[in-house]
Amino acid sequence: MSIKLGKMKGAGPYYAKSLDELNASLSWSPEEEREIERYCEKIHKNISEEEMTPMERFKATMEGKERDRLVVETFFHPSYAMRTLDGFADAVKSIDAYYYPKLLVKSHLATTARYKMERMFCGPISYGEELFGCDSMFIENGNPVHEADPPIKTIEDLEGLEAPDPTKHGMFAQYLWFCQEMRRIFDKYQLSNIMPIEGSFCEGPDGFACAHMTGYNQYLKFMRKNPELCKKASNLASDWLIKLGTAVTNLGKVDYSYMCSVVGMYPIKGSEWIAGEYARIGKAVKAAVKKPILHAWAFNGAIDWLDEMLKAGALGDDSFDGVMCTGDINDYNIVNDFLQKNNMYGCYAPSDKLLVSGPMSKIEEEIKGRCDAAKKIPNNRCTIGLGAIDYYTTPEHLDASIAASMKFAKI
Amino acid sequence: MSNKAEILGKMKDAVIDLDDDLLFELIDEGLKIDVAPLDMIMEGMNPGLNIIGEGFDTGKRFMSDLVIAGDMLNDATDKLRPLIEAGGKPMGETLIIGTVEGDVHFIGKRIVGAVFTANGYNVVDIGENKSAKEFAEAAKKHNATVVGASAILSPVKAYCGNINKALVDAGVRDNLIYIVGGWAFTDEQAEEYGADAAGTSAIEAIKKVKMLKAGEVALLKNR
Numbered sequence: 001m002s003i004k005l006g007k008m009k010g011a012g013p014y015y016a017k018s019l020d021e022l023n024a025s026l027s028w029s030p031e032e033e034r035e036i037e038r039y040c041e042k043i044h045k046n047i048s049e050e051e052m053t054p055m056e057r058f059k060a061t062m063e064g065k066e067r068d069r070l071v072v073e074t075f076f077h078p079s080y081a082m083r084t085l086d087g088f089a090d091a092v093k094s095i096d097a098y099y100y101p102k103l104l105v106k107s108h109l110a111t112t113a114r115y116k117m118e119r120m121f122c123g124p125i126s127y128g129e130e131l132f133g134c135d136s137m138f139i140e141n142g143n144p145v146h147e148a149d150p151p152i153k154t155i156e157d158l159e160g161l162e163a164p165d166p167t168k169h170g171m172f173a174q175y176l177w178f179c180q181e182m183r184r185i186f187d188k189y190q191l192s193n194i195m196p197i198e199g200s201f202c203e204g205p206d207g208f209a210c211a212h213m214t215g216y217n218q219y220l221k222f223m224r225k226n227p228e229l230c231k232k233a234s235n236l237a238s239d240w241l242i243k244l245g246t247a248v249t250n251l252g253k254v255d256y257s258y259m260c261s262v263v264g265m266y267p268i269k270g271s272e273w274i275a276g277e278y279a280r281i282g283k284a285v286k287a288a289v290k291k292p293i294l295h296a297w298a299f300n301g302a303i304d305w306l307d308e309m310l311k312a313g314a315l316g317d318d319s320f321d322g323v324m325c326t327g328d329i330n331d332y333n334i335v336n337d338f339l340q341k342n343n344m345y346g347c348y349a350p351s352d353k354l355l356v357s358g359p360m361s362k363i364e365e366e367i368k369g370r371c372d373a374a375k376k377i378p379n380n381r382c383t384i385g386l387g388a389i390d391y392y393t394t395p396e397h398l399d400a401s402i403a404a405s406m407k408f409a410k411i
Numbered sequence: 412m413s414n415k416a417e418i419l420g421k422m423k424d425a426v427i428d429l430d431d432d433l434l435f436e437l438i439d440e441g442l443k444i445d446v447a448p449l450d451m452i453m454e455g456m457n458p459g460l461n462i463i464g465e466g467f468d469t470g471k472r473f474m475s476d477l478v479i480a481g482d483m484l485n486d487a488t489d490k491l492r493p494l495i496e497a498g499g500k501p502m503g504e505t506l507i508i509g510t511v512e513g514d515v516h517f518i519g520k521r522i523v524g525a526v527f528t529a530n531g532y533n534v535v536d537i538g539e540n541k542s543a544k545e546f547a548e549a550a551k552k553h554n555a556t557v558v559g560a561s562a563i564l565s566p567v568k569a570y571c572g573n574i575n576k577a578l579v580d581a582g583v584r585d586n587l588i589y590i591v592g593g594w595a596f597t598d599e600q601a602e603e604y605g606a607d608a609a610g611t612s613a614i615e616a617i618k619k620v621k622m623l624k625a626g627e628v629a630l631l632k633n634r
Contacts, residue, residue: 079566094566141566145515216518217482220475224429266475300470330470353611357597390595391565 001162005169006130009137009147012099018168019251022177026102039109040189046116053194054118058255062292062321064343064379070371070409072402073198073324073347074117075387078125079141081107083391084114095140098125101174105181114395115402120186120197122179122254123388126171127203131164131240132213141391144171152213155229163239166247179252199254201245201285202296204261205277206230208237223266231273238277245285245293256292258324264299268308275305275312282319294345296324303331306338315344324385327351336373340380348374349385355393355401363397364404371408384409415446419455426459429476431483438487448491449502449531456484457529464526464614477613478518481525488528502533507549508559509537511570516563519613523559523592526613532557543570543577550583557620560606562593568600575605585632588623592616607631 008015014022028036047053052060052068060067079094085107086092097104104125112120126143129136135148152158166172179199186192203211210219213233222229241259248257259281263274278295285293295309302323309315315322322345325332332348339346348370354363367384374382384405389398413421418441425434434456441451463480466472495502506527510520517539524534537549550558558578562568571591578584584605591606601609607623607630610616622628 139513139515139564141513142564147515217478217521220478221482223475224479264473266473299474301473353595353597356595357599392568392595392600 002160003162003164003169004133005164006133006135006148006151008130008144008170009135011138012095014099014101014174015171016169017173019173019176019180020167022101022173023180026177026181028102032102032106035106036109036185037189039106039113040185040191042113043109043191043195044189046113047118047194049116055194055196058119058196061381061383062256062345064381066379067411069406069411070374071383072118072405072409073121073349073383073385073387074115074389074402075121075123075326075349075385076111076389077123077142077391078104078107079391080389080393081111084111088395093140094142095138098138098144098171098174101178101181104174104178105185108182109185115398117402119195119255120182122175122182122197122199122252124200124202125175125178128170128172128208128212128240130212131170132161132236134212146212150211150213150215150218152209152229152233153218155232158229158232158236161236163236163243166244167251172244172247176247176252179248179254183253196255197253199248199252199257200259201241201248201257202260204259204263205234205237205241205281206274207260207262208241209233210262213237220266223271227270234274234277238281241281242284245281246288249285249289249291249293254291256294258294258296259320260296260298261302262299263305263309264297264302267301268304272308272312275308275314278309278314279312279319282314282316286319292321292345294322294324294347295320296326298326298328300329300331302329303334306335310342315342321345322381323347325349326385326388327354332370333373336376336382340377340382344381346374346380346382347385348382349387352388352390352393355386355397356390358397360397360400363401364408367401367404368408371405375409375411378411413440415441415444415450418444418446419451422451422455423459423462426456426480426483427462429479429483431479431486434483434487435490438490442494448494448498452484452488452491452529453531456487460484460526460529461614464612468612468614477522481522481613484525484529485521488525502528503531504556505533505535505553506557506559507535507537507546507553507555508561509541509546509549510539510561510563511567511574512540512542513567513570514562514564515539516561519563519592519594520559520561523561523610523613523616526617527557530617543573546574547577547581547583550578550587551581555583555587557588557590559616560589560591562591562596565595568593568596569604571601571604571606579605588620588630590616590620602631605631
């Protein structure tokens with residue numbers, strides 16, 4: 001068995017360094033420590049404005065206990081965090097954070113402090129573009145992208161391949177360092193007990209196989225014409241996601257984490273087997289980390305998968321704890337009813353297209369609707385979300401959206 | 412043996428059912444009885460693709476359906492294009508489409524290309540991560556009447572303004588419709604970047620271009 005990594009063009013100086021090497025080589029200057037301290041002070045100040053701490057509210061939510069309001073979850077890409085860091089000057093780019101992990105830490109602290117966010121969101125900096133042999137490249141304004149076609153075209157191409165190691169392959173050691181360092185900072189400045197840190201182990205077995213192993217168009221065609229290839233590719237992707245999901249919590253030391261899913265992109269009939277892969281990931285990661293893990297859903301068609309996921313074991317106490325519905329899920333009331341009936345976590349986020357274009361009245365109306373849905377049953381495990389916040393979401397819109405969320409989230 | 416109307420009807424159904432094997436059998440059958448290749452695309456496949464596209468926009472069809480149907484149409488067009496060109500009848504007006512510099516996404520762009528092809532356009536896809544100059548040069552070379560710029564990564568949307576400027580500098584902007592697209596594009600952003608319209612789906616893109624051509628919506632220069 002072997003690991004076959006693709007080349008990564010334009011990679012930064014810390015690319016493919018192991019977690020141990022990063023820990024040995026990255027440190028903060030006195031000036032940077034002061035900057036970090038100030039961000040943490042501001043986060044403390046934000047938290048002091050309410051009676052319940054974010055951690056108390058989060059724990060109450062996950063345990064189904066009384067809380068003052070819904071947790072307001074905010075999802076943003078590193079590109080948005082860097083906008084906050086440079087004051088929307090369009091100067092510092094995403095690539096700078098992917099080159100220099102310390103910028104990733106500072107930008108996320110700055111964003112959390114600026115917008116009074118109630119958990120530290122450590123979004124992904126790579127989806128594993130090169131991990132199974134696809135040559136890829138860094139780009140200025142986002143996660144790395146493929147430079148060549150994904151390499152898996154036949155079942156034989158999968159022979160002998162093994163899932164990589166997130167502590168040393170690709171950008172994942174940088175990501176783990178980012179999460180770990182956030183924990184160290186939170187411990188140092190007494191934030192660990194009052195604000196949760198959330199990590200990511202995107203994408204799901206189908207999304208990963210689509211994007212980085214076979215290519216989207218090919219995977220979708222193979223689902224009809226060569227399902228065995230899809231199954232084997234997704235199975236290998238699951239091996240990787242189990243390693244990553246375990247590492248994000250056990251090494252990255254986050255309080256909870258999520259995994260993206262593309263179910264809903266294709267019809268459920270004939271594809272039910274993929275729920276089994278989600279179940280395998282959920283059960284393996286939950287057993288290893290014993291902390292909450294969540295699905296993140298983007299397609300409205302994912303709603304059809306609720307029963308299938310539950311039946312397969314991809315939702316439950318020993319697996320994924322629930323679902324974050326991102327903005328394109330319009331029938332979130334159906335999801336909400338299911339998750340509340342089965343006592344699972346649910347998050348309902350308006351479209352980030354709406355956060356960009358507004359107007360504010362429409363944003364507030366949408367947020368209120370989702371809050372009302374989430375609050376239907378007392379002491380449930382539901383939250384309101386914002387995001388993934390688009391690059392062009394103005395600070396004014398984001399401030400107003402967070403304020404509206406907090407207002408309508410009151411119980 | 413089926414007649415032309417039957418073959419075109421079956422082509423529509425083959426696209427709706429995502430049956431590429433059947434579609435190619437029907438193409439061969441159609442060619443045997445001299446059904447014009449352009450008719451196969453516009454009157455056979457296009458209605459099927461429209462149904463899928465509108466189904467996707469209304470949540471009744473899946474993204475996978477749109478991707479597969481788009482690829483079917485692109486593959487069918489690749490097969491039929493030499494015959495169309497050999498017949499002396501070009502595909503029609505030209506759409507130049509590409510993904511802007513700094514972005515390499517292409518799935519949506521390919522679907523847009525397929526939809527425009529199905530509507531009789533000669534689609535020239537210049538690829539991904541393309542400079543404004545490359546868009547303008549292609550528009551000039553091919554006498555394009557429509558230029559489409561795809562930008563999925565939000566930070567690169569503003570580059571669409573550079574493309575508009577390049578089209579102006581090349582002296583072609585007034586002769587064409589410039590449409591931008593990508594998942595979170597708004598009409599206000601399109602106008603800010605000098606585009607006539609924004610399309611967030613393939614069906615929306617072709618509809619807006621048709622409306623601009625028919626004068627139902629004013630071109631940016633006339634607003």
